[in-house]
Amino acid sequence: MAAASIGRREQNKLEKRGRIVAAARALFTYKGFEETTSQEIADAAGVAVGTIFTYARTKDDLLILVFHDEMLAVVERAYASARKSDGIQVQVVAFFDTMVAYHEQDLPLAHALMRQLGFVSSADQRALIGELMTSVLGKLAQLVDGAKADGQVGAAVPLMTAARSLFAIYYFHLGSMLSGYIDRTQFDRALRSGIGLLLTGLE
Amino acid sequence: MAAASIGRREQNKLEKRGRIVAAARALFTYKGFEETTSQEIADAAGVAVGTIFTYARTKDDLLILVFHDEMLAVVERAYASARKSDGIQVQVVAFFDTMVAYHEQDLPLAHALMRQLGFVSSADQRALIGELMTSVLGKLAQLVDGAKADGQVGAAVPLMTAARSLFAIYYFHLGSMLSGYIDRTQFDRALRSGIGLLLTGLE
């Protein structure tokens, strides 16, 4: 019971944190990020407003918390989906398609998330987002590494540079779509041609 | 006098707009974007708070206005600087180095700008930022096109895809630096290796 009772306080905190994040998730989805007030989240989670800000320093942090766990899962799914295909290009496209499909479920929320990714301010945010980036880049690096084995990718290619460049291209075009510069069709085209060009090179 | 008197109203608006943007510019630089209040900008510009919001719908828009003209000029300088060199890789690096040097004058403000680039919400913003993007991508495309002439770049390479991919890599690493994931030295290395890889290709 000692271990359990020590855990009691932590247990409550964890459960409360879960309620807050779940409430935020639901409200963000239902009425949008900007349109949801801290008071509403607090009410839905059954806590006072002030309590929210002991679990997340800002409303923005809450958005990151909402995405964090889900995104890690999506990255795993994206990787699994990519592994089903053959050929590095098809694999990478499949990987990003899975991620886009996830974002397409709620484009406004994805748009709000993208704003935060471009403005990491606190150490908390840096840690959470850094974890996501490590996960995505790691999986992409694995795909590239796999392609090295069967000679699709040159042995001298630095894995992380390749992973970062692939992601950079995806990220840029995703932003263009979420900001309303291009539609989904144009996005697909742009992503494919960008990845294709990175594979063959300019020279 | 007819033409001038018709212009009088426009003249005043333009001059007032100039004062507001200049005041915002100075205050953002002096005490930071978040730390500057609309009231302070209004006082410095000699107008009422409400007036600001007839020239810019939000404080965010004001930030974009502040950068817009300067950025167009920086892109021109970056292009001029790139043309001095030979070899597409060196040119592209010189181009981005000029842009980074500009942002380095005020990293916090560059960071704030980056947040807006990732969250274009109004048609006004889309127009202003779209103009910047067109300018940057156009110049990059020109550099790539020039390199095509002397065979450094394959004739079949689509110019805009190349320009977008180059920019995407720059943008991604710039964001990493501004968000505090990497320092300037790592940025330089990452940018160069990313561009190098795009030139040679993964395959």
Place this chain on the structure above:
DNA sequence: GCGGAAAAATGGCTGCGCTCAATTTGGGAC
């Protein structure tokens, strides 16, 4: 000039995110 209509400017007001002094809760020492 003058009248009036349209455009621009104004600033008190509202609703928001977030703070912080005061209060409640939980858990160990005895």
Place this chain on the structure above:
DNA sequence: GTCCCAAATTGAGCGCAGCCATTTTTCCGC
């Protein structure tokens, strides 16, 4: 069981961006 302290919770209050009913300025037909 009781006491005590630290950790957790609370919500009224604060400062901010942005709104909008009112006032001021500008322009044109006469």
